Amino acid sequence: MKRTRFTEEQIIGVLKEAEAGAKTAELARKHGISEATLYNWKAKYGGLEVSEAKRLRALEDENAKLKRLLADAMLDNAGLKDLLFKKMVTPAAKREAVAHLQALLDVSERRACRVIAADRSVVRYASRRDDDAGLREKLRDLAHQRRRFGYRRLHILLRRDGVTINRKKTQRLYHEEGLTVRRRKGRKRAVGCRAPAPVPALPNQRWSLDFVHDQMATGRRFRVLNVVDDVTRECLAAVPDTSISGKRVVRELTDLIARRGKPGMIVSDNGTELTSNAVLEWCGAAKIEWHYTTPGKPTQNAFVESFNGRMRDELLNETLFTSLAHAREKIAAWVDDYNTGRPHSALGYATPAAFAADLRKQGAASLRIAGGYATQPLASPALSRNNDAEALIATG
Known part of the structure; x- marks a missing residue:
């Protein structure tokens, strides 16, 4: 009966028989293998003991595992480089990225999700919402008529036309349709007083x-x-x-x-x-x-x-x-x-x-000296203890 797999002990035993003087053809016929297999065993395990052969087999297995891991990592890196400049924040973007990796690298959905750190439930989710095609078209028409209106005013116009819709849904459709109003440059700001403000010499002023x-x-x-x-x-x-x-x-x-x-x-x-x-x-x-x-x-x-x-x-x-x-x-x-x-x-x-x-x-004290009336002097607070005329002139 032909053997499909031999252990290291069995292979070393066959080689020991060959070293003892047994003919190659007889050994091959005895163990159900070809002479080419026997020659390959001699090239690989010749002169080795059983422990050394086991160690060699373990090294080969580990090397094969490392090669597979390296190949997987290189494949994942190639997919990530292709997605380097794509934003994968929204669920729709993640679904698109997973589909792209599956088509480009011919990998499974599970592996594509693992590469971009996406949950498979997000990728497989099928929306149950209505497409709202009529509502979107009406919103676009209103936005084209009122080009400077935001979603709040457009929501009021929709409600006036008898459309029952939540404000948040109006906002979502408004952003999905790309109707955001661009802010014009040169927006007026509060100007206030531009004259230099004097520094009083009293607290809380x-x-x-x-x-x-x-x-x-x-x-x-x-x-x-x-x-x-x-x-x-x-x-x-x-x-x-x-x-x-x-x-x-x-x-x-x-x-x-x-x-x-x-x-x-x-x-x-x-x-x-x-x-x-x-x-x-x-x-x-x-x-x-x-x-x-x-x-x-x-x-x-x-x-x-x-x-x-x-x-x-x-x-x-x-x-x-x-x-x-x-x-x-x-x-x-x-x-x-x-x-x-x-x-x-x-x-x-x-x-x-x-x-x-x-x-x-x-x-x-100044209030008591002035009989209950005192003006608020304008000076630097750092010089309030030195109120000579020269210091006051220097500080304005």
């Missing part, structure tokens, strides 16, 4: 606002809304969050005014949050003058810009934040130290809290 950005250890970015008193250099608020809108700015300022009182003026740049309708309406309702600096002139908002530089140098660049709660804790502790413990060179190396307390005492 002018505040400065600005944002500073950083990111956590996870890579998620967050921003901090900083509010600084330009006279005392105190940090009145440092609000960290992942997103701070104009409404959030208004809410934080309202809480700050409830604790500290209304400022005479607020200074900021022309950021979208600070020029939003919510901020402009709040300024009119609260009767607070809001001064916007000239675009490209950060020196006009130098007090808060300097504070941002100190915060970045002393806190943000030195601390690795693990979460938003950790960032809030560290920033609150640093702000407290900045106000009450950190000497400020512009204040004669006094702390902002101590300098503010001193200014309040000076203001109360």
Whole structure:
């Protein structure tokens, strides 16, 4: 009976018989193999012991396995290079990529999904939605008639025509049809006052606002809304969050005014949050003058810009934040130290809290001397302790 497979022990045994003097033809006939097979065994296993032959067989198996893995990896890399410049974010894009790999590399669906890290259930999903062809055509017609209308206004027009549709579905169809309105250049922004704002010499007369950005250890970015008193250099608020809108700015300022009182003026740049309708309406309702600096002139908002530089140098660049709660804790502790413990060179190396307390005492004394009436002098707060004529002229 012909043997289809021989173990190493059996092969070495046959070769031992050949070495003992047995003829090749007789050995081949005895073991049911061809003479060519016997010669191949001699070339491969000649002079080896059983243990060495087993080791050789194991090395061959491992080598074959590594070759298969290398071939699979090279095939996967070839498929990924072909998809290098294609975005595979949406389920539709992933289905298209899987189909492309199957056609290009002639691989199975399971392997194609593994290459692009896609779930097979996503690839096999068949949508049960209606095609909404009539609704899409009607939406396109309305969009061509009202070229500057967004999906909200188009949704109202559809409802007027008797179409029962959810606003979110209108938005989805609107984006799928590529009807997004392009924003025109030269959008008008809130201009505000462009004249240089004077620096008063009393606390709580002018505040400065600005944002500073950083990111956590996870890579998620967050921003901090900083509010600084330009006279005392105190940090009145440092609000960290992942997103701070104009409404959030208004809410934080309202809480700050409830604790500290209304400022005479607020200074900021022309950021979208600070020029939003919510901020402009709040300024009119609260009767607070809001001064916007000239675009490209950060020196006009130098007090808060300097504070941002100190915060970045002393806190943000030195601390690795693990979460938003950790960032809030560290920033609150640093702000407290900045106000009450950190000497400020512009204040004669006094702390902002101590300098503010001193200014309040000076203001109360001047009110008593003037009989209950006092004007608000315009001077640099750093020189409030040296009010000679030369210093006042130098600071304007």
